[in-house]
Amino acid sequence: MSDVFIYDHARTPRGKGRPDGALHEIPAVQLVTQVLEALRDRSGLDTALLDDVVIGCAQPVAEQGGVLARAAVLNAGYEKTVAAQQIHRFCASGLEAINNVAGQIKAGMSSAGIGGGVESMSRVQMGYDSGAWTSDPRVAFHNYFAPQGIGADMIATIEGYTREDVDAYALESQRRAAKAWDEGRFSRSVVPVKDAMGEVILDHDEHRRPSTTMEGLGNLKAAFPALAASGYGKVARERYPEIEELVHVHTGGNSSGIVDGAAGFLVGDERFGKASGLKPRARIRAWASIGSDPTIMLTAPVDVARKALRNAGMQKEDIDIFELNEAFASVVMRFMDKLEIDHSRMNVNGGAIALGHPLGATGAMILGTALDELERSDKSTAMALLCAGNGLGTATIIERI
């Protein structure tokens, strides 16, 4: 089987996912187009060498539907022979897209491709693709559906994380993200987004609040008590009877930010490197996806990390740095507790709490952050992973060459 190499990575900055966010006027297809253009133009890539472009998206409907990847391939002026597909594994879609291309290459059926993801949360709002799992009464009832925020507070309740614990985590995320930006740690990957006139409209992650304080975080209102009272608290207790009453610790300040953005990875086999003249930056060692309990929904990272390690034949000690999407503070805290991972090896440049979580794109973005960080700190191995809707989880392990 062929080795799978990472040749390049590019991402947009993350714009606030609101009408006043910088990227709100940029359609999703343009976000992907500009990432594809960057991956081609900055290395003079002959796109005819690519077999497939796989783009993940968590709300693949309306302007993000209809195999957005193919529309972007053509819009970016890639060779028309480049195939394209859309992939949906909720929040893990962007990472799953990379794994999909890696799988094609590993199987010898493709030589190279681009995997990545996109989400314009300001334009295609969360929940627009709904689906049976949340909205078909029979399915939602039978599967004990509860929204993610309830799962986040369930984790905090079960693990005993206090409001102060999760806020302290959030504050650290902001601090690390601020330091990373100050030191230009994202500059190799971030491609400024241009507007309809071709002028730069955003060149930095817009969601960050570097001046955040514990007091400021402490003043925010808990986000999910009303949802719990609407029935989901009872769902939670039905499935997790050790919970007497949910403790609501999550707020907008310690949960991932709603943002717009896109990201892509150029991956290929050795033959592609020779043909394109590009030098591989890292190797994809292994990946895995898994399902876990859908009600608490966000505990898959622990399981999928173990599975990916098994697939790689590695121990957790063999991983230098972990990038776990900060969907909610409790998700990462639980991961560190269960796998006994020190915070110094975890999300070293902050995460989605500070930077934002453009659902379908995040997987590709955090793998890119891990890659850049390995190079910056001269380390060898990294794992990127995410929890995803309905109890899913996906992880990818990379190793520098």
Added chain:
Amino acid sequence: MTAMRHITLQKKSGVATLTLNSVDASMNVVSPEWLDEMSAAVADVKDDASVSGLIIMSAKKSFMAGADLKVLVDAYRNFTPRDAFAFSQKATKMHRELETMGKPVVAALNGLALGGGYELALACHRRIVVDDPKAVVGLPEVGVGLLPGSGGTQRLPRMIGAKAALDVLLGGKSYRPADALKLGLVDEVVPADKLLDAATAWLNTNPDSVRPWDKKGFATPESRGMVNPEAAGLFSATTASVVERFGFNLPAPPAIVSCVFEGLQLPIDRALAVEGKYFARLLTDPVARNIIRTTFISKQAAVKGARRPKDLPTSTFSKIGILGAGMMGAGLALVSAQAGLDVVLLDRDVATAQKGKDYAAKALAKQVDKGALDRAAADATLARIHPTEDYIQLAGAQFCIEAVFEDAQVKADVTQKAEKALGASAIFATNTSTLPISTLANASKRPDQFIGMHFFSPVERMELVEIIVGKKTSPAALAAALDLAAKLRKTPIVVNDSRGFYTSRVFQILINEGAAMLSEGVAPARIENAAKSAGFPVGPLALLDEVTIDLPIKIVETSRAEEGGDYAPAVGLPAMYKMRELGRTSRKSGAGFYEYPADGKKRLWAGLGDAFPVKADQPEQDELKKRILFSQAIETARCLEERVLETPQDADLGAVYGWGFPAWTGGTISYIDTIGLKQFVREADRLAQDYGPRFAPSAWLRAMADKGDSIYEQLDHEGDRDRSR
């Protein structure tokens, strides 16, 4: 046309009038025969060129109720899902014939139209209702574990929108004319004497006889399903609210939401078929059988005197004595006065008795504030309560209930004082939850007129009364007590004298099982959540805090002292002693299994984990639920065996209305029948192995299991159980 028994059809000046007027009953109900007659009449109207419109009205006081619940309760046994589907489709087909015959049809609602009766009205092109608060409309099916199976879940959301329709369908409420009009459940409200004029006037407007959903391009916002994010959000939120309101044990509410969700995406005929399929599933589910049997059929029978000795004249009451003006006495005074009785409310001094009257005044004022009662009526009710300290005032009362402190000596004292003042024929009832009636009767000069009436607190809200027949209680006294229960609008069960009678005895099992789990190291939240998940309103530890820990301890100690040996419910005793040692005895004292912060919600006491170390391996919730339900069911079976209970109906009613045994089970005995007697005995044996002999089925129960799978069938077939004592 052949002669019709349920309807008549007349034609005059181009208008046909179909009158619902069943010869069999005082109320029109849905039946297969009626449906055939309706289909024939619709065909007649359709084919008669001289007729241009149809009025459907009723010759009875009400328009029409739904299907006969006595027929539906047997469906669980007699119907396959396909039978049940065919049953619902027969009505659906008639409704479609009616609404698509090409001539306008108006429902003239002279009185209540509920369930299948309102579904008939929904199939008409217009609904006009008389301006009378009794002329309510609604779809109460959810309350009996069913859904409106002939169009209710489909026409209503197409008429008034999915969200409003879901409220009506899930709420199961009846709507008075003004509210019905506001919601769009009816189109017009008119004075009673103008009903037919209004119906005729509408027909004369040359109205459209094609329903909106039979026109091309009809759609609701929900017709596009989840393509409409608002629709997806509505059904997601509604499913959550179903969990919040009904939990996970009732199949009907989620089925109703599914019918609306799936049906609105389909053409009407496909939608009606899907509704019928969900209906068929519910009708053949034991939960519907359980709810219908206990909460309607058995309850109605009890209210109508199922357990009343036959051939004794009905007692009438105008004056009642209530001894003791505490919360129970005050509540009894209130419900008695509300029933039109003059009440002598007696306590040790007038001031104390007046406190009882004040309680009634407060309760009545609340109703006036809510608009449920007018001031004059409230005043009149209150004026019937006469607080006193003077036993002479009891003279002339036909009935007297004592509700004094639970102490045999105190009770004996008031019994004797009261009997001196009461007339020779007056019945004396003692309201006790645990003291043996036959012993208390020793204080009475006329023990044949002495009976137990165990009311539940608060009396004005709890509808059950457990009537306890002592060794010497006469059938006449029992008949009088049941007549009084009827007058007070209570649901009676009749039990024989024994320690704790029936309800208190089995309630003890519930709290003891919970306390036992705590001693075993089950996490307290898991215990409480298991009970709530099974369908109890609160968990056993919360209940213990409410009744105070001293009460069950006292009951066990007394019974041990009197009976000796190993008293079965004592499994919770070690945990209760421990709590008493720790000084945490009740909610009233501010500290029990829960802590009660002044500023917020009660929560399980943080120190429970130290007092009762939680074991690492926790049992499955299903096992805890099973223990909670089985322990009570098997104790109930013992009560039947010992003839404390004489009928399974009394057992089930007492369980559901007495201490909140979940209605989906139908009660403690229906729960056994739902599992199946044979399987129940096997599982009880297993539980006895694992947790102790309190779960062991008796030889009597085993013998029943050998003979069949249902306690109800065997005891019903036993006919009149020997009632001699």
